[in-house]
Amino acid sequence: MTVHLKSPDEIEKMRVAGRLASEVLDYITPFVKPGVTTDELDKLCHDYMVNVQDTIPAPLNYAPPGYSPYPKSICTSVNHQVCHGVPGHKRLKSGDIVNIDVTVIKDGYHGDTSRMYLIGEPGIQAKRLCKVTYEAMWQGIEIIKPGKRLGDIGHAIQQYAEDHGYSVVREFCGHGIGAKFHEEPQVLHYGRAGTGLELKAGMIFTVEPMINAGKPQIRQLADGWTVVTKDHSLSAQWEHTVLVTETGYEVLTQSGGTPPQPTLRS
Secondary structure (H helix, E strand, C coil): CCCCCCHHHHHHHHHHHHHHHHHHHCCCHHCCCCCHHHHHHHHHHHHHHHHHHHHHECCCEEEEEECCCCCCCCCEEEEEEEEECCCCCCCCCCCCCEEEEEEECCCCCCEEEEEEECCCCCCHHHHHHHHHHHHHHHHHHCCCCCCCEEHHHHHHHHHHHHCCCCCEEECCCCEECCCCCCCEEEECCCCCCCCCCCCCCCEEEEEECCEECCCCCEEEECCCCCCEEEECHHHHEEEEEEEECCEEEEEECCCCCEEEEEEEEE
């Protein structure tokens, strides 16, 4: 596994790209409400990225091996959709939860982040799932510093999610990011403490757990992209891009509207 340690110049470019990605989510927040279609949200985000930020929407026409080109500029995963939900004509309604996942390219570098949005007044269980998933992501992030291992991150996330009665999706993971959308290492959201690659200053990767209210099994829809829970239970995801610093970590995908870091139990 070859992991590229970023130079100071690359880190600065990643800071810019990360902030811009987060600002797309700030921008779209007031539009995420009952009655809007995910297609409308996609168009708004696309126009903001291209015309206001002068960034490139990385997902648009992205085609990893075995996939057809992704047709939209953001991913919108609603309720039991786990990830890679393709925006369409279905309108959001009160009670829904939706993950909006944004990746921008600025000056050749990628910023990648996602948030959960509550539409109208979701039920207690939906709110709890979104909250616990956010806290689980931060349990993983707070582990990060040189000398720790990737397995420590996954273990912290898995333990927190399972302690709250939820399950962790195994098939998708965080990833290194920089000049490429997806680089080494792969960052699993489950695992054993003390195992895996040792973290070093200059690494940049995403932490993006997908947590299901029911069982962890998933399936892919006929569009070739959208992934859903097999048991139709709700799923939630949050994502930040994180730099390993000399003494700890720096979250690169933060902006004025980013939800605050939660206070976690030790």
